[in-house]
Amino acid sequence: MNEKFCQLPEEKQLRILNAGFRVFSKSPYRKSPMNEIAAEAGISKSLLFFYFRNKKELYLFLMKRAEELTMEYLSKSGCYEESDIFEMMYKGLLAKTEMMRKYPDMSLFALKAYYEEDEEVKDELQKIIAPYRKLSTNKSLPKLDPTLFKDGLDLNMMYQDMFLASEGYMYQMQNQGRIDVDRVLMDYRKLIDFWKDLYLK
Amino acid sequence: MNEKFCQLPEEKQLRILNAGFRVFSKSPYRKSPMNEIAAEAGISKSLLFFYFRNKKELYLFLMKRAEELTMEYLSKSGCYEESDIFEMMYKGLLAKTEMMRKYPDMSLFALKAYYEEDEEVKDELQKIIAPYRKLSTNKSLPKLDPTLFKDGLDLNMMYQDMFLASEGYMYQMQNQGRIDVDRVLMDYRKLIDFWKDLYLK
DNA sequence: AATGGTATTAACCGATTCGGTCAATACCAT
């Protein structure tokens, strides 16, 4: 990546980043042309090639950024320090919605990159993705104090229920073109409170 | 579509259908080449053009088939006649998993087609999709007998929870290359039973 | 107004890919 790119005003950087996320999220690597990205960003193809030597460099740069931003937003959300599992999930989704507000296509891009198999980028991509992989470990149940929950409750099933519903939530959000972030958050908050009432003593 | 296509042995028809679903589900219409579909199906491009006059015809044919098959599988599952909401959801997902067994990429194809905006197919596509649209109305709560459920339970929230978790389930399934259908069904059954225990009196 | 450095682009290139055609071939029963 050309150093000049970092010196760009943030608004322009964002436009280019999001254009890249957008185009690469809609087609596989090979089928995602640079001129489309340039057009989407409102700059010429030549300028895009000035900032990034070639397509591969741009693609890997985007993946690296996606990983960095995800880590940053998640840790900034404080969801890791949260001991209350309900608030932990809420903070997690809060972080994701804020990311979607600023980078609407980043998570879709990352998901697609996760399964990208093009020889030209496959190997180097995997190295960048590695930290991402550990992150998806939160499918499994964290440690909980059983005395806080209703007697006889299967904590594993409870967590699976909540985890899946959250995934479903994100899924629904992505399949909507425009996202009313505040509305989404309110709905999710209601769901969390519903669970608290349902599961806690 | 050429009449000869219908006279093909089912195995070969299936190969071609699934190849189409697969390729079109990975890229937008414009970026999905016929020769890739042919190769995936194990036939020559010429033969594919013998069965379908052009790309547009194949694409629209696939969408029509996807819609027919979905309707067929769903009504055959008996989920519409089911009065027990839990069993209704189970039967619904059962139908979907059976579809995924036979047509692994069909639902992804349909989802992508849902948002396809290419001028070449957009208008005619919308006509075919119309029935599909009504189907997604089941986001809203069906009528339920409140006396069956635990007192004070917010039925609307309950349904939203279950609906979202089911969506999350499908989502997870699709992002796995190969699907262990039986395993998936067993897990979902456990989830349903968990809900029954949780929500019913 | 001339200068010079920087940001940006239009025009171009060779290679590849695309949708689609068609004449030729493989296959198979008679």
Add this chain to the structure above:
DNA sequence: ATGGTATTGACCGAATCGGTTAATACCATT
């Protein structure tokens, strides 16, 4: 051998691709 059918390789013109380069627009300083 024959004749019909299923299937393909080779080909076409047009478009698209990644990438280069020489030219231009822009802007502050003199």
